[in-house]
Amino acid sequence: MMVMDTNVMAPRSLSTRWALPLLxxxxxxxxxxxxLVxxxxxxxxxxxxxxxxxVVTAVFFAGLALGGWGGGRLARRVARPLRTYGLLEAGVTAAALxxxxxxxxxxxxxAAWYPSVSASLRQTALVRMGLAACLLLLPTTLMGATVPLIVRCYSTRDGRNGGDTGVIYALNSLGAALGVLAAGWIFFRWMGVNGANSLAISLNALVALAALLLARREAESRPSTDGDGASVFEGEAEAVRPGLVLACFGLSGFLxxxxxxxxxxxxxxFFRDSIYLYVSCLAAVIAGVAVGSFAAGRLADRVRSRRMxxxxxxxxSALLHTAFLxxxxxxxxxxxxLAFPYPALETVFIFCALVPVFAVAGGTFPVVARLLARRASDTGGGAGRAYAVNTLGSIAGAILTPFCLLPALGLDGTMWLFLVCGLGSAAALWRGGATRPVLLRYAATCVLLSSLLFxxxxxxxxxxxxxxxxxxxxSRLLEARQGALGGNWVLESPERGGQIVLYENLVAFSRGGSPSFVVQGFIPLILADEVPRNVLGLCFxxxxxxxxxxxxxxxxxLDLVDISAGNVDMALRHLAINESLKRDSRVRFFIDDAYSYVKYAQKSYDLILIDSNPPFYSHNCATxxxxxxxxxxxxxxxxxxxxxxxxxxxxxTLAEAQSVMRTFASVFPHTLLWWNELDPLMIGSNEPIVLEPDGMEARLNRPGLxxxxxxxxxxxxxxxxGHFLSGLLLADDGFRRAAGTGPMNSVDKNCLEYSRELNADQTVxxxxxxxxEPWEAMKSLFTRPDMIEEYAPQLERRRAYLMGLIRREMMLARIRL
Known part of the structure; x- marks a missing residue:
C-alpha cells in the first residue's frame, strides 16, 4: 500500500499556517x-x-457523512491536499450557485407528484427525500470532504496532531457559530434570504481562491512504501480498537x-418560539463545540491514555447535560x-447553559482523530472516518429523538436514556484501558452521581x-403530553370560571369560549353575498x-388543516364548543403545514379562513x-x-401592522377591515365585495345564530x-391609505420574524x-346605499363606541403586563 511521508505537507511559511485556520x-x-438558507x-x-x-435534515447530514468518508480516503492519497481542498471549496461555490x-x-x-402521493406519509417522505437528495447531496458531500482535507493540510507535526486538529476544527466551529448569529440576526433581516445566500457564495469563492493561491507554494508529497502502519509517534504504546472508538463516536453524534x-x-x-431563541441555541451549541475542540485537542497530545x-x-458530557437540564x-x-422586558437576558442565559455542556462533547472529535491516526499524514483519513460515523449518528438522533423517543418516553425519559448511553460509552472505552480497581472506582463515581441526580x-x-x-x-392540569412538535397541555383556570386553556409549549393557542375567535368565523359567513359552499380552515x-x-x-x-395532530385532538376532546364539529359529516381534517396545503391542494374554495398564531409567539408563522x-x-x-x-x-407594532395591511392589499384588489375586539379581521377578494343588508339580516335571524x-x-x-354593520372600519382605497407606503413582507425578507415586543402602548x-373611512365613501359597497346614507350618523356613533372598546382593552392589556 502506498502512503505519504509524514512531514512533507508542513506549510513552507508561517503565513500559510496562520491562513489555513482563518480560511x-x-x-x-x-x-x-x-x-439555514x-x-x-x-x-x-x-x-x-x-x-x-x-427529511431535509437527514439528507443534509447524509451528504456530510458521505463527504467525510470519501474525503478521508482522498486525504491519504492526494499529493497536494491543499490544492484539492481549494478545488473542493470551488466545487461547493459552484454547487451553491x-x-x-x-x-x-x-x-x-x-407539485406534479403531490396529488398522487399526499395520501401516504411514506410516499410523501420518499418523494421529499429523493428531491432533497438531488438538491443537496452534491454541495453537502463536497462540504463534508473538506474536513479531512483541511485536517491533513494543517495537522502535520508528529505527536501534536491532536492539538492541530482541535485548532482547525475549533476555528471552523467558531466561524459556523458566527455564521448562525450573522444570518439569523443581521443577514436575513436586512439583506433577505437571497442576499445572504449571495454573500455566502461570494465569501466561499474567496476562500477557494485563497486556498488555490496558497497551494502554489505547496510541496508535493513523497510517496512511501512503508505499509506496515507502524506508529511514528514517540512513546505511542496505547492499544486502540478503531471499531470500538468509531462505534462510541457514532453514538456520540446521536447524543x-x-x-x-x-x-x-x-x-x-421557558421562552416563546422566536428566531432569537432558535439562533441563540444553535450558535451556543456550535460555540461550545469550538471551545471543547480547542481545549481537548491540546490535552489529547499530553494525556497518558487518550482512550481513558x-x-x-x-x-x-452525559452527567453535565442531565445536571444542567x-x-x-x-x-x-x-x-x-425577566426575559420579557430584557430580551438580551434570554441569549445570555442560553449561552451560559449550553456552552459548558457542549464544550465537553465537542472535545471528543480531536481526541478520536488522534486515536485513529497512526502517523501525522493519516490524521486527515482518521478525521474523515470519525466525521462520517459521527454524522451518521447525528442522522439517527435527528430522526429517532423527535419521532420515537420523545413521544414514547417524554423529555425526562429520553434524558435518562441518554445518560445511560453516555455512561455506557464511557464504560466501554474504560474497559481494557484500566485496571479492575480503577474501573470499579470509576463506575462507583458514575453510579453515585447518577443517583444524586435521580x-x-x-x-x-x-x-x-x-x-x-x-x-x-x-390552575388545574387536566392533561399533558409530549410529541414531535413539543409539549401540549390543558389547564382549567378557576380564576376565569373554569375556562379551559390549551397550550403548545409556552403559548396558549386557544382559550375556551374566547369571544373574538368565535366571532371571526361568523363575520364572513354573514356578509358574503352567497353562503359559501366549500370552506377551508387553516391553522385549526x-x-x-x-x-x-x-x-x-x-x-x-369544511376542510380543516393544522400542523399538529396533538393540538387537534386536545381541542376536540377538551373544548365543549367543538362537540358539533366531531359529529359533522362535512368536516375533514388534514395534518399539514398551512402554506404547503394551500400551495399544492387541487381544490378551490368559496371561503378560506386562517387563525394563525401572531408571529410574536412563533416566528415560523411570519410566512x-x-x-x-x-x-x-x-x-x-x-x-x-x-x-x-x-x-x-x-x-x-404600528409599523408591523401597516406592513401586514400593505402586503395583504398588494395581492387582494378588494379589501375590508372589520371590527373584532383586539383582532380586527382583514377580508380580501379577487372580485368586488358586495354587501347586501337584506341577506345579512336574514342570516342574523336564523334560529340560534x-x-x-x-x-x-x-x-x-x-x-x-345595525350593530353588525358598524363593525366595518375600512374598505378598498381607505384600507390602502391606512396601510401607507413602505416595504412588504415576503418569504425572502419578513420583518415579522423579528417581532419582539407586545404592542401594549396603545399606538395602533x-x-x-x-x-x-367615512360612511359616505363606503356606501357604494352596498346594494342599498340609500339605507346606509340614512343611518350613517347612527353607524358612525356606534363605530366610535367600538373603537373605544379597543382602546380600553389595550389599556387593560398594558396594565396586565
Missing part, C-alpha cells in the same frame, strides 16, 4: 449560512411540518443531536419573567412536570372559529403573512370567494344588523381611529 473559519461561516427554501417547497424538516434554479425545478416536480433537541424543547417551555480521556469526556428548572419563573429529579418532578408545576399556578388551533358553520347547512365541505402565501390563497378562491385573516394589533352572536360578541352586540388603536 476554514470563513468556510464554516458560509456552510451554516448555506444550511437551504432549510428555509426547502421549507417553502415541502412545507415546514416536522416530517418535512426532518446551482441550488436556487434547481429548487425551482424541484418545486415543479413536487449530540438528541441533547440539542432536548435543550430546544426545554427552552420552548475519551471515556471521561463521554461520561462527563434538571438545574434550569428552578430558574424557570424568574427567567421567563433523587433531585424526583423531588422537583423532573424537567417537564417540574416546569409545568410552575407555569400552571393555581382550538377550533373556535368554525363553530359558526353549524348554523349554515348550505356549507357542503403566513407574506405576499407569496396570500398569492397562493388568492389562487385557491372561487370567482367571488373570500379570504379572511386576523390582524393581531395587540401583538404588533343571533343568540350565539349576542353571547360571544359581548358589548358589540353583533346580533342586530388611535392610529386606526384617525383613519376610519
Amino acid at each position: 476554514y473559519a470563513v468556510s464554516g461561516l458560509c456552510s451554516l449560512v448555506y444550511q 437551504w432549510m428555509r427554501r426547502l421549507g417553502l417547497v415541502f412545507g415546514s411540518s416536522f416530517t418535512a424538516v426532518s 446551482l441550488v436556487p434554479s434547481m429548487l425551482d425545478m424541484a418545486e415543479y416536480l413536487y 449530540y443531536v438528541g441533547y440539542e433537541l432536548l435543550w430546544m424543547r426545554t427552552f420552548l417551555l 480521556f475519551l471515556g471521561w469526556l463521554f461520561g462527563a 434538571l438545574g434550569v428548572v428552578r430558574l424557570h419563573r424568574p427567567l421567563s419573567l 433523587i433531585g429529579a424526583q423531588r422537583q418532578g423532573g424537567v417537564f412536570l417540574g416546569i409545568l408545576n410552575q407555569v400552571k399556578g393555581a 388551533g382550538g377550533g373556535l372559529t368554525y363553530h359558526a358553520a353549524r348554523y349554515f347547512p348550505e356549507i357542503r365541505s 403566513l403573512y407574506s405576499r407569496e402565501f396570500y398569492r397562493q390563497c388568492a389562487r385557491r378562491l372561487t370567482h367571488r370567494g373570500l379570504f379572511t385573516q386576523v390582524l393581531p394589533i395587540k401583538q404588533m 343571533g343568540d350565539a352572536l349576542r353571547r360571544y360578541s359581548g358589548e358589540a352586540k353583533f346580533d342586530t344588523l 388603536a388611535p392610529w386606526l381611529t384617525e383613519r376610519l
